[in-house]
Amino acid sequence: MKIAIESVGGTMENIVMLRIYKVDYLPEDGPIISSILKENFGTYNPPASTWINIKGLENEGFMIEIEAQAVVI
Numbered sequence: 001m002k003i004a005i006e007s008v009g010g011t012m013e014n015i016v017m018l019r020i021y022k023v024d025y026l027p028e029d030g031p032i033i034s035s036i037l038k039e040n041f042g043t044y045n046p047p048a049s050t051w052i053n054i055k056g057l058e059n060e061g062f063m064i065e066i067e068a069q070a071v072v073i
Helices: 002-007 029-041
Strands: 015-023 048-054 064-070
Touching: 015 029
Parallel strands: 015 048
Antiparallel strands: 015 064
């Protein structure tokens, strides 16, 4: 995400929404995902996020997919 947003002149602060698709979500996945989000976005004004439990992704080797929306003016 960082490379993509910076390629259009933005920063991680421009990301306003995340949709996180997690294959076979378990309760113990929550703290791991939360810590990664805090590491990348901080705690002051992180993007809104929706976590979605799914059965699988097109690439069977993938366990997570993240879709981001950003506003760059």
